[in-house]
Amino acid sequence: MKKITFIICLLALLSANTKAQTLFSFDHQKVSVQEFLKAFQKNNPTVTKNKTKAIQDYLELYINSRLKIHEATVRGYDTLSQIKTEMANLRSQISGKYMHDQDLLNRLTTEAFQRSQKDIHVAHIFIAFQDKNGFNNKAAADKKRDLVLQRLQKGDDFLQVAKELSDDTTSNKNGGDIGYITVFSLPYPFENAVYATPVGKYSTVVASHAGYHIFKNLGERKAMGKIKAQQILLAFPPGIDAAGQQKMKQLADSLYDRLQAGDDFSKLATTFSNDYITANNNGNMPEISVGMYAPSFEEKLATLKKDGAISRPFKTAYGWHIVKRIAVTPVVSDAENEANKLALQEKIKADSRWDHSQDFIFDIVKNKIGMKNYPIPDPLLWSYTDSILNKKPMPPAGRKIQSTDPLLTIGDSTLTIGDWIKYAQTHRFKKDGSGPENLVTVKNNFFKQSMLDYYQSHLEKYNEKFGSQMKEFKDGNLFFEMMQREIWNKAQTNLSALQEIYQKNKSKFQWGKSVDAIIFYCTSLSAANTAHALIQKDPIDWRAIVDKYSNQIIVDSSRLEWSQIQSLKNTTPTKGLLTKPVVHISDNSASFAYILQVFDKPTPRSFEESKGMLVNMYQQTLEENLDRQLRKKYPVTIHQKELDKILH
Template identity: 50%
Template sequence: MNKRWLIALTVSFLFLQASSQPLFTYGKYTGETSDFLRAFNKNNAQTSKDKSKAMKDYLDLYINSRLKIQEAYARGYDTLAQIKSEVDNLRSQIIDKYMNDPAAETRLVNEAFQRSLKDIHVGHIFVSFTSPSGAIDKAAADKKLNKIITRLNKGEDFFKVATDASDEPASNTQKGDLGYVTLMSLPYAIENIIYKLPVGKVSKPFTSKAGYHFFKNLGERKAVGKIKAQQILLAIPPSADGETKKKIGLRADSLYSRIMAGGDFSLLAAEFSNDYISAATGGNIPDISVGQYDAEFEKNIWGLSKDGAVSKPFLTNHGFHIVKRISVKPVVTDPGDKTNMDDLKQRISFDDRWKTAGDFIYERVKSKAGFRKLNYNETALWAYSDSILESKPIGNGRIINTDTKLFTIGDTTIPVTQWIAYAQAFRYKADRSGLKAYPDLMDEFTKNAMHEYYRSHLEEFNEEFRIQMSEFRDGNLFFEIMQQEIWNRTQNDSSALLSLYQKNKDKYHWQPSADAIIFFSSDAATARSYHDQLKKEPSSWKKVAESISEKGVADSARFEWGQIPGLENTTPVAGAVTSLVINPTDNTASFAYIVKVYTSPAPRTFNEARGLVMNDYQAWLEEQWIKDLRKKYPVVVNQKQLQRIAK
């Protein structure tokens, strides 16, 4: 192995090993290295020099925050209605984002891209479950299926078997030839079979709701993309006899001759085409990809060799067509084309393959939480279900009741009462053509239960989701306990603030300052108009301050010189307007009008010093509280671990 790779792998292994070890303990609780590193990297993104010092300094702040959050849990703040509501609201807002597996999404997009590069010529044999009389006759279908398998296994020609035996309505004219298909031409389950078939091979029978299917890969080609075209359709009525069809064919020939003589295709389509939707737009039809239309139609339209070419009239089950090629859009072959990949992802989200992106849930629930089917009599359960849902005699369903347990997921047990509720809501087929079979409905119910378990326990399955929810909950708890323990006390304990001020009067002094009005605006243009007005007429400052719009604020107070925008280390002058200061990052702007100047330091009154006193009192409260918390939750830092990660 390359030495550089070996060193890199060794470093990565050691880092992962270090990240998995605790960094500190506080009481009986553990501070994980990975959690600390995630917080450090998020809040110290610009740290480049002396990382070791920055990390050690941040660790002290991080430990203090964990102590406060743990105390909030100890006080039961996580059960407060407001906290629970905010956490639940966030969960409902973000959970759907995490219910799909990113790896599955990526796999589906990459698979779709690879399949989009290739068209496959497909043969098809179909055995219907429905008899000619319209009745469901699966036994007859099975018998016919076995005969077809025997003929194919003997090497008989696929198209001969299709012509003789396929129940496909078009089999007599197409002889089992579906033509070319491409990505998303067919249902995903069938597409999977076809795209995995080697050229010349026939698939095993595939069972659909309608019957059995055989597919043969007749050949492959590079995908041809999409074609933009116009058409004229002369439809043949279902009851048309041979003479009528002949007349329609002659009319098609006449239209073709007019087009070849220079007739306007769009005008002729608008006048004569029986495809009334496209006729309204001069014969323009939506872009066509392979496998969308009748095989004969696609053969003719893709047979046009250049833009502007017009086909001779040709016949399909719909009637006589004349088509004109406008342009061809080739398939995108670059996997780095973001627009194309995003388009594929969008198409996949509306395709039946998207359902498979969520199938990982069932395996993950089984492997991580555990799934166990319990012992119950299925026949009795179906009888019991009939008695509830269909008011039928209960029979041997008497051994089942609403508390009978069906299966467990993790530590959750699913009883019959939940099954009945689900069956009442979802027992009909989607097309309302009848009832679902109980075994199929039970399979749906079981998957739904696993899906709901996964959703309600997502923190146990998805680390990123767990972290986001944990950080949000802890942030709310931190705010709540700081509000109760520090901020409210600072706001409300006036006597303590006054006492602190009186003990430290010498600390609270004005540096050189000025009474001033600071004008601030959310956009520079508005600020400039105020500034220009005051520069011309400084005495109008009251009028300007009173007329300020919603885009501006005027703040009147005493400010130390360093707090006044636009002063730029100069001595302020009463009646002067400072320079306009524009923030280039957000286009906000500010300046000041100087009312009165104080050049010498002076003591602050209690009211003037109140903000500074509150800051000092808050710092003192927090310092005392942290001492108490560290007594309650003794902190021990793993110094060796800290040295490892601080390198």
């Protein structure tokens, strides 16, 4: 039996949750009612009739399984190198997902989906902390912020205020109009401010490292999604006057008339468009998503209601445009779409909104596990660090510090000055390569990473779900090892025992009505039909046909009872019969059979022909014996009062 498949099946049988009333106990081990019921419901989800008997039968099976696992532990199988390796591999594979706040991820996913359903037209006022000379002047920024707010509260037009007062250099042209945005278009604090602001209103002030920001919701629309389009752009050259623009409009109008008469858009784009990148690609633009282009361009594109629709010429600051809608990919509107959820979550995890996903761990470490920061003054620590990492002279005070001195204790783990030096050595420079990182920041990051490392190494203790998953997998490995050693290997290798069973039960090992047959297994019904037609023409040459289609057909030649051949259903076989292909619903593969010989009367099976059944019989005997031995070694006490509650 394949180990992975076996363990997956067993995990459904063994599901741990020990915080409940005890159902049964053995050898100082207690198994809870909830633990048993969870396993029962996984394996019997649709039981409605005779549930009492189903529970009683399953309880016997469950007890036997728990006893085998306990015996494997007593024998020390959990210390076997292969089991320890598999446990370590699983831990490394799954622990990461428990190191982030899954509730936060779910909330952010729901929020991102809801925000993705609409686009918001936004204007922006920016007030910089730096003055024109590049010096920080927060007092001046505060004064300007207050002036902007007074103007807005008085009812002055937001776009006009932006033109006059915003430090965004483009605002004097566009009044702070930054076009449409959707989820993930802006930094998360800005996005929050925009989506919290009603249409026609302006937001509260949002502070960033650069200055103050105020947003206005100019309008909303149903999410545009992504649009594939072609464009003809008659671009304005520098310094063009009104007459020149009008002349270009006349050309745009004539091109539009030609398009309406049936002329080819691709040909005209290649010939006339000044957007040389798209002109060289038949006018095809990169897929357009919200915020990529000026609002006026996006709005015109959004008015095209069907694929193939062509806009009238329209003007932007860049020139005269004619656009043709090719296709639209709408945003996903089903909140339960799993592929979309995963796509949103990938974006969430790459965004600043995910920065606080591990805060819950820091809270657990500080408030539950406990940590102690040893009072080594930072200047002393910096001097020691510089002397080690930057080869600077050691000041007299620094000589008081030793690499073995404790710096931080988390739970039962102490980190030393030496641990700090190792961390600082690889993390003392900024990630962008722009220079050394501030040592205060490096130290804070060291403390955070130490908390994360401790929590992850003790995850079973602090995350019940993770602990249960690891225990289930460990139990599955122990159960498999027990079955392999005590039952499966013995049943396969003890030929004398198999011979003895065969001799004592020869009359039971009979062929029913059977055939010698070649079974052709094909990847699809189409492949089966092709092979069937060729073999029907020349059955003797079936090997050559199989060789020709070896990537689509495999064969098996054996003796089988009529009932074992699906394509023989409702058919009496004859020598030379080629059955019709049948489809296997589980994977849409197909098979058919070529009958070589027919046996229409029962005949004895040889030892070799009976071996599969013999192994199964012997395995059953071995397992029954093992269960009796374990029940004797570990007497089981069933708490009848709790069992009665389940049964009635």
